[in-house]
Amino acid sequence: MKRARTALVAFVPLLLAFAPAALAQIPLVLPDGSPKASVSQKVGLSDFKVAYHRPAVNKRKIWGELVPYGEVWRAGANENTILSASTPFTFGGKAVPAGTYGVHILPSEAEWTVILSSQSKAWGSFTYDQKEDVARVAVKPEPADFVERLSFTFDDPANDATVLSLRWEKVRVAVPIKVDTKAVTLASIREQLRGLPRFSWQGWNQAAAWCMRNDITTDEALAWADRSISMQKTFPNLRTKAALLEKKGDAKAAAALRAEALPLAKEADVNNLGYQLLGEGKIAEALESFRKNVKDYPQSWNVWDSLAEGLQKSGDAKGARENYEKALAMAPEDQKKRISGEIAKLK
Secondary structure, three states: OHHHHHHHHHHHHHHHHHHHHHHOOOOOOOOOOOOEEEEEEEEOOEEEEEEEEOOEOOOOOOEOOOEOOOOOEOOOOOOOEEEEEOOOEEEOOEEEOOEEEEEEEEOOOOOEEEEEEOOOOOOOOOOOOHHHEEEEEEEOOEEEEEEEEEEEEEEOOOOOEEEEEEEEEEEEEEEEEEOOHHHHHHHHHHHHOOOHHHHOHHHHHHHHHHHHHOOOOOHHHHHHHHHHHHHOOOHHHHHHHHHHHHHOOOHHHHHHHHHHHHHHOOHHHHHHHHHHHHHOOOHHHHHHHHHHHHHHOOOOHHHHHHHHHHHHHHOOHHHHHHHHHHHHHHOOHHHHHHHHHHHHHHO
16 A cells, blocks of 8 residues: 555656646637638529638738738638539639639739639648649629628529629629539439439429420420329329420420310319419419319319419409408418408508
């Protein structure tokens, strides 16, 4: 026992001697002078994200001094600013595969070069190597409202495009991004149809209907419509095939399919068709669909509500009000306030 106590007494000073050195290796977590940020945007089915750090102007001269002209800059602070994309895209017109890229900028007084590098894990631009460039885009900086902390945004998002903008101090630098959304979606549909959606008529019909709406009237789209019909003949899939055939110039076969589809229509089918026709500006045809539903399902508040909306869009305020009142008399409580508001607009 005495021998053990002696060993412990000898060990404690040794432990204390090493403790400060060991503790010195554990840094505190403190606020970052250039806080981390990220911004993301979906374009069609494509996901884009920029992760970066946001330095402040802090009363300094930025361009030409803090960020020197003629030197590659990290487009932010600390580690690489990175741009990630889930699908192929074009960056300022340059084709870029899906992936994650370091973002760098080479500024000058007249024109800047925005760079995507295959190296995305470096610290800043200190080890930047032009041989690792994936794309270089020449951009003219634009005057902009003052921004204290550097900011990236995705501006003007559309179904197949957006603009990546950097703003700091009184400068904006913008690079257009474009995606072939039709090609991306078509590839995604093919992949999805290898999973659970392949086991229902709805999945095949959705695929064919998307092609129809996007003017992709290929044999593949017709085959998807046929696959859906072979699983279960329905109002939606017969009309999808009819629309595809009509786009291919076979109006006779399309009309026959629409006639075959009509007896299979349910309330929701006809209602959806009516709203589709309204969206296409075919008001007379939409009203025909809504009136069919009123005739077939007179106890449904929703059919009167839809007919009223169609009449309202056609300019028939009196007819719209009368049908809204019929809908109001049958509607559930959570719909009464909205319908009452529509009636008030028409008085």
